[in-house]
Amino acid sequence: MTTPESPAVEAVHLSKTFLSGGWVRKDVVQAVDDVSFRLKAGTTLALVGESGSGKTTVARMVAGLESPTEGEVRIFDEPRAARPGAKDRRAVARKVQLVFQNPYRSLDPRQTIGSAIEEFIQVHFDWDRAQREARVKDLLELVSLPHRMRTALPSELSGGQRQRACIARALAPEPRILVLDEAVAALDVSVQAHVLNVLADVRDSTGVSYLFVTHDLAVVRQIADDVIVLRMGAVVESGPAARVLDEPQEQYTRILRDSVPRDGWTPSRRA
Amino acid sequence: MSDALLRVSGLRLRIPGASEPEILRGISLSLNRGEALGIVGESGSGKSMTVRAIMMLNPDGSELDGGISYAGADVRAMSPAALREYRRSQVGMIFQDPHAALNPVQRIGDFMTEATRGLSRAERRVAWDNSTQWLNDVGIRNASDVMRRFPHELSGGMLQRVMIASVASNRPAIILADEATTALDVTTQSDVLALLGELQRESGAAIVLISHDIELVAGVCDRILVMYRGRIVEELTPAEMRAGEAREPYTQALLACRPSISERFPVLPVADPSLWEGRYE
Amino acid sequence: MTLPVIKIRAASRMRLTARFWAPACVAGAFGLIALFARLIAPYNPGATDVLQLLQPPSPEHWLGTDSSGRDLLSRLISGSQTALLGPLIVVVFATIVGSLLGIVGAWNRGWPDSLIGRVIDLIFSFPSMLLALVLVAVFSPGLVPAAIAVSIVFIAPIARLVRSSALREVNSPYVEALRVGGLSSWAIGFRHLVPNLLPVIIAQATTSFGFAMVELAGISYLGLGVQEPTPDWGVMIEAGQSSIVQGHPQEALFAGALLVVAVVSFLLIGDSLSSEPRRSPE
Numbered sequence: 001m002t003t004p005e006s007p008a009v010e011a012v013h014l015s016k017t018f019l020s021g022g023w024v025r026k027d028v029v030q031a032v033d034d035v036s037f038r039l040k041a042g043t044t045l046a047l048v049g050e051s052g053s054g055k056t057t058v059a060r061m062v063a064g065l066e067s068p069t070e071g072e073v074r075i076f077d078e079p080r081a082a083r084p085g086a087k088d089r090r091a092v093a094r095k096v097q098l099v100f101q102n103p104y105r106s107l108d109p110r111q112t113i114g115s116a117i118e119e120f121i122q123v124h125f126d127w128d129r130a131q132r133e134a135r136v137k138d139l140l141e142l143v144s145l146p147h148r149m150r151t152a153l154p155s156e157l158s159g160g161q162r163q164r165a166c167i168a169r170a171l172a173p174e175p176r177i178l179v180l181d182e183a184v185a186a187l188d189v190s191v192q193a194h195v196l197n198v199l200a201d202v203r204d205s206t207g208v209s210y211l212f213v214t215h216d217l218a219v220v221r222q223i224a225d226d227v228i229v230l231r232m233g234a235v236v237e238s239g240p241a242a243r244v245l246d247e248p249q250e251q252y253t254r255i256l257r258d259s260v261p262r263d264g265w266t267p268s269r270r271a
Numbered sequence: 272m273s274d275a276l277l278r279v280s281g282l283r284l285r286i287p288g289a290s291e292p293e294i295l296r297g298i299s300l301s302l303n304r305g306e307a308l309g310i311v312g313e314s315g316s317g318k319s320m321t322v323r324a325i326m327m328l329n330p331d332g333s334e335l336d337g338g339i340s341y342a343g344a345d346v347r348a349m350s351p352a353a354l355r356e357y358r359r360s361q362v363g364m365i366f367q368d369p370h371a372a373l374n375p376v377q378r379i380g381d382f383m384t385e386a387t388r389g390l391s392r393a394e395r396r397v398a399w400d401n402s403t404q405w406l407n408d409v410g411i412r413n414a415s416d417v418m419r420r421f422p423h424e425l426s427g428g429m430l431q432r433v434m435i436a437s438v439a440s441n442r443p444a445i446i447l448a449d450e451a452t453t454a455l456d457v458t459t460q461s462d463v464l465a466l467l468g469e470l471q472r473e474s475g476a477a478i479v480l481i482s483h484d485i486e487l488v489a490g491v492c493d494r495i496l497v498m499y500r501g502r503i504v505e506e507l508t509p510a511e512m513r514a515g516e517a518r519e520p521y522t523q524a525l526l527a528c529r530p531s532i533s534e535r536f537p538v539l540p541v542a543d544p545s546l547w548e549g550r551y552e
Numbered sequence: 553m554t555l556p557v558i559k560i561r562a563a564s565r566m567r568l569t570a571r572f573w574a575p576a577c578v579a580g581a582f583g584l585i586a587l588f589a590r591l592i593a594p595y596n597p598g599a600t601d602v603l604q605l606l607q608p609p610s611p612e613h614w615l616g617t618d619s620s621g622r623d624l625l626s627r628l629i630s631g632s633q634t635a636l637l638g639p640l641i642v643v644v645f646a647t648i649v650g651s652l653l654g655i656v657g658a659w660n661r662g663w664p665d666s667l668i669g670r671v672i673d674l675i676f677s678f679p680s681m682l683l684a685l686v687l688v689a690v691f692s693p694g695l696v697p698a699a700i701a702v703s704i705v706f707i708a709p710i711a712r713l714v715r716s717s718a719l720r721e722v723n724s725p726y727v728e729a730l731r732v733g734g735l736s737s738w739a740i741g742f743r744h745l746v747p748n749l750l751p752v753i754i755a756q757a758t759t760s761f762g763f764a765m766v767e768l769a770g771i772s773y774l775g776l777g778v779q780e781p782t783p784d785w786g787v788m789i790e791a792g793q794s795s796i797v798q799g800h801p802q803e804a805l806f807a808g809a810l811l812v813v814a815v816v817s818f819l820l821i822g823d824s825l826s827s828e829p830r831r832s833p834e
Contacts, residue, residue: 050456051427063732086736093734106725108744119743120733159314166729173734188313188483193528193539200538215456222530222539245532259457260532261486263513267464269410 006077007038008177008209009045009062009096013071016057016233031057033233034071041076041176044203044210046224046241048217050256054233056181059213063098063179064089076176094124097170101182103162107154113140113165114150120172139168142205143198160191164198171202179211184219196222217260221245229253275301276477277325277445282337284320284501286330294320294333296501302445305475307468309488312498313525318481321498322447325479326364327354342444359386363438367450369430373422379406380418383437405436409466428459432466439470446471449481464491485512485525497522502551520546568824575820582814586632595623597630597783606800616802618788619795624803627783628810634695634784635814638777639764641699646706646764647757653707654714655745658722659737668711675708681770688776695768695784698777702767706760710753717752721745751825759822762815769811785811 016032032054039045047055060066062073064080073080075095081088100106107116117136121127127135140147143164154162163183170178180199184192200223203210212224220227220241227245228238229252237250248254258265284295295317302308312318320329327346329335339346341361349357358364366372373382383402387395399418406414409432422430431451438446448467452460468491471478482488488495489509497505497519505519517523524542585592594614601621609616615624657668675683680702687701721727722745730740771777772786780787785807792803 050458065728065732089731090734093732096732098729098732100725100729102725106729108726108730108748110747111744119735123734123739169729169733190313190525190528190542193530194541196530197539197541216530217457218530218532221532221535242535255458257532259461261484261490262532263486265486265490267461267468267491269462269465269469 006041007074008041008076009037009039009211010074010077011035011037011058011062011071012074014058014061014068014073015070016054016061016066017069030233032061032068035228035230035233035235036071037228037235037238039177039209039211040226041209042203042207043225044212044223046212046214046220046227047230048214048220048227048256049230050215052232053230055213055215055230057233058230059098059179059181059211062177062211063096064092065098090123093175094173095175096177096179097173097175098179098181099163099166099170099183101185103159103166103186104154106166107162107169109154112151112153113145113157113168116165117150117169117172120169124173135172139171142171142202143168144194158191160187160195163187163191163195167195167198167202171206171208174206175208177209177211179213181213182215183212185214185216192219199223217245217257218262229256274303276304276342277302278338278340279321279325280338280340282321282324282339283335284317284324284329285334285336286332287334288332291315293501295324298337298501298503300496300503302477302479304444305471305477306494307471307478307480307492309480309482309492309495310498311482311485311488311495311525313483315500316498317501318498319449322364322449322479322481325447326358326362360441361443362445362447363441363443364447364449365431365434365438365451367453369427369434370422372434373430375422377421378418379420379422379425379433383418383433383440402436402440405440406433409433409436409439409470410462411436428455428463431455431459431463435463435467435470439474442474442476444476446476446478447481448478450483451480452487453482453484460487467491486529489513497525499547499551504547504551519550521551571824572821575817575824578813578817579821582632582636582817585629586636589630589633593623593626593629595626597622597626598781599623606795606798608800609802615806616800618791618803619800624806627788628785628806630783631785631788631807632810632814634772634778634782635765635769635811638695638699638702638768639761639818641696642703642706642764642768643757643761645700645703646710646760647753649703650707650710651714651746651749651753653711654716655718655741655749657711657715658718659741659745665715668715672708672711675705676712678705680705681767684767684771685774685776688771693776693779695772695778695782698768698771699764702764702771705767706764710756710760713756714749714753717749718745721748755822755825757822758818758825762818762822765811765815765818 014032014035018029018031019026020029035058037045047058049055057066061068064084075092080092084092114136117139118132121132121135136150137147140150145161145164145168149157149161157165184195187195196219199210202208214220224241226239227241229236229244231252237244237248237253244253245257248257278301280299282295282298285292286294298321310318310321323329324335325339341357346357380399380402384395384398387398403414403418406417411417411429411432417425452463455463467478470476480488480492485495489512492509495507495509495512496503499521505517505522507517511517512526517526524546527540528542530539599622601617604613604617604621606619607613607617613623613625615628618624618627653668657665683705684698684701687704688698691697727740727744730744768777769786772784773790775790778784778787788807789804792807796804
């Protein structure tokens with residue numbers, strides 16, 4: 001049963017293997033290897049890692065786009081169904097939503113922003129048109145997009161505006177958890193700053209929990225309460241974001257931190 | 272500074288019919304031998320178009336105006352043969368996406384020794400061995416094996432090393448790197464940039480590093496040019512940048528809105544374009 | 553569930569150029585002629601006149617008469633009806649079935665996709681004309697059986713093209729976002745996939761129209777499609793063949809020329825549609 005202490009997301013010994021290759025020889029790729037973590041309700045947990053670390057695969061398993069080979073994802077203490085039917089999918093969608101990295105490709109190019117948000121509302125709430133439109137207005141306001149943009153097509157918006165539209169749409173089913181897969185990585189720094197601020201505001205006003213997948217440690221510092229460092233599918237280090245970034249316990253975390261360009265940084269060859 | 276290796280003056284680039292036709296609106300810069308110049312800017316600032324114009328790789332239907340001179344020669348007036356030679360042996364370019372820059376059905380070795388096609392067997396043998404040596408020099412351990420591989424069999428970092436080896440083997444006087452490490456992991460990025468720095472010191476080549484990451488540019492370059500909407504708004508040194516001595520409001524805003532790895536801001540200072548609106552027209 | 557109030561606008565108004573409009577006008581003219589054939593045709597296309605056999609063009613019979621003394625112009629005008637109706641049946645049937653198969657295959661990777669893929673391969677591995685002939689022989693000769701036979705052959709390329717385009721859409725983040733949003737497969741398929749695939753489907757359907765016209769004329773020429781005395785260009789080419797050696801090439805010549813013009817105009821429309829710039833990938 002859901003209790004105030006129950007974690008929004010709990011990953012229990014998650015593993016995922018992919019088969020690659022042709023008919024003759026199949027290679028088994030271990031994308032995620034025994035990953036466990038808890039995302040406390042109302043907080044932000046960052047999954048950090050380089051390419052091949054499995055961070056995106058973990059996010060996709062939490063969002064239900066992949067099913068784990070082993071282990072399970074629990075959403076507010078309820079296990080996520082391995083092969084959900086249409087009804088389960090809707091029920092889970094009320095709890096978990098996903099924002100993708102590429103705002104240019106994650107909206108239907110032929111659908112206006114308002115219609116995209118309204119469609120998500122319609123799937124989950126039996127409201128009349130006026131109620132839906134009022135909600136679209138609120139959501140656009142929440143991500144600080146002007147109301148007139150509801151009639152715009154994705155191609156008429158800038159990258160940052162599109163990403164905020166995606167966030168508004170993801171918030172339409174009133175999810176308790178938002179999975180953000182490199183959601184600010186493709187944005188210019190000035191736009192990224194705005195989106196990060198919007199995300200912080202949304203968290204404060206709705207109490208939503210974020211599972212924040214990123215490769216950018218500065219972004220982790222800005223948005224995350226806790227962090228998990230992944231490497232080659234396995235957890236290297238985890239803990240409060242400030243502690244892990246200031247006093248990393250593991251060699252790999254230190255290398256990762258010291259590779260980030262900042263004051264006093266010079267590029268160095270690895271041994 | 273009459274001894275500048277490369278001089279760009281009043282460069283303008285228009286694409287008639289595009290929604291934003293003015294791509295470059297008067298770019299002037301000079302590059303000295305052996306120097307590392309950084310160009311930073313956000314998307315749409317024209318930083319990529321500037322280096323592509325230096326290579327005379329302009330979009331179809333675009334109109335170029337202004338001067339580009341390399342070692343005293345007018346690049347825009349070069350014959351096709353001279354331009355080929357200029358691109359091959361004087362100025363090398365490394366792109367953001369090495370996968371897109373390589374022919375997917377060509378082996379790395381064939382790509383590296385492309386220029387020796389049609390030469391004798393013995394000469395090609397020598398070229399092959401040289402290329403293998405170059406791959407070794409950029410830190411690829413199993414170089415002779417990599418020579419026989421196809422691009423899709425290698426990681427992004429490995430391919431970017433191959434690109435660097437290929438450019439460096441022509442011993443160019445200038446290396447243009449356009450977001451060359453953006454697609455790489457931070458640890459690989461550091462590694463590849465260090466390699467580029469070593470090559471630069473050994474060969475005395477000048478380097479132009481294009482990036483959206485001002486911290487990265489500051490860690491590698493001697494001078495930084497900040498671009499905004501087709502213009503260079505400010506030139507500053509890494510020391511000036513660190514000391515908070517940026518003079519232009521756009522540069523100040525760009526520096527202020529970055530999240531920091533060592534500190535959390537209550538709210539990130541979002542750039543307010545009204546501070547520089549009209550200033551850079 | 554309430555009625556969907558989803559407004560979907562065209563992403564980018566396709567800018568249609570003369571490359572589209574020129575052949576489209578020709579095709580449109582054929583359509584009008586077919587629609588009003590009865591009104592336009594100066595004579596009854598079936599009326600024979602034994603006194604006017606194989607007449608050269610004259611003020612009474614602008615294009616002359618055939619070996620039964622029927623007015624060629626009237627027969628050509630009436631022949632445009634079967635010439636357009638046949639491909640229309642083919643295109644409507646093949647496009648609907650082919651698109652459905654393509655989308656279902658792309659959506660359900662696994663056994664449904666494999667099964668559809670095998671069926672498509674099977675159809676492809678048969679020479680199309682041969683398959684059509686076998687099917688017509690099994691049923692009876694006539695326009696509708698011939699059109700159905702040709703449709704089956706035309707399902708394969710449409711299904712294959714739609715599948716590959718749909719696959720790209722299905723794997724794109726916007727479709728994944730819709731799935732995470734809790735939308736049903738039907739809603740995603742009909743409200744999002746189909747509108748986005750429509751440009752591809754329409755271009756392929758138009759091209760298929762042209763090819764179907766050739767195939768059907770061929771079948772009629774072989775005597776397995778439209779039957780005498782119904783006027784049809786394929787039938788007329790066949791009927792006019794024997795008159796050519798007698799020095800009266802009009803019938804076969806005019807019917808053949810019309811067929812070529814009609815087919816080429818449809819192929820050009822399809823070509824212009826498939827090469828129009830679509831939404832930029834960015």
